[in-house]
Amino acid sequence: MESLNPRVRLAWLLGAFVPGAIIVGVGVVAVRIGAPVPLAAAVGVATLVVALGLVAAVYRYRVWRFEVRDDSLYIVRGVFTRVDTSVPYVRVQHVDTRRGPLERTLGLASVVVYTAGSRGADITIPGLTPTRAGELRERLRELATESEFDAV
The missing domain is CATH 1.10.287 (Helix Hairpins)
Structure with a gap:
């Protein structure tokens, strides 16, 4: 991971x-x-x-870890309450990168994965370099597109 x-x-x-x-x-x-x-x-x-x-x-x-798997994005996070999240690519609506002022100052970026489902069902992966965030965004976008075609 x-x-x-x-x-x-x-x-x-x-x-x-x-x-x-x-x-x-x-x-x-x-x-x-x-x-x-x-x-x-x-x-x-x-x-x-x-x-x-x-x-x-x-x-x-x-604690914070993530893994791009064949069928889903897997995330482990949480200090007091451990949260393991698996986001199937078929549920991904779109993927963004975000860089706030503090992130830009520190040379970091976040990837935000918007999923189908209830309000607030977004997943954010913080603390990535801008290059890694861009690569991850594109990889997740490709996997979401592939899973959309596989589901049809």
């Missing part, structure tokens, strides 16, 4: 700081408006949230 590019860990680690910054910001605002909330409590909670986010990012990288 294929793992993600190691640089995705940095994106996930940076993402762990966002909730902590929000908590500290709320604590500062609360102190400014005179609420009886000590700023030290907000900083303590923020530190705990960031620490848990950092640990989760490390474990998330260790």
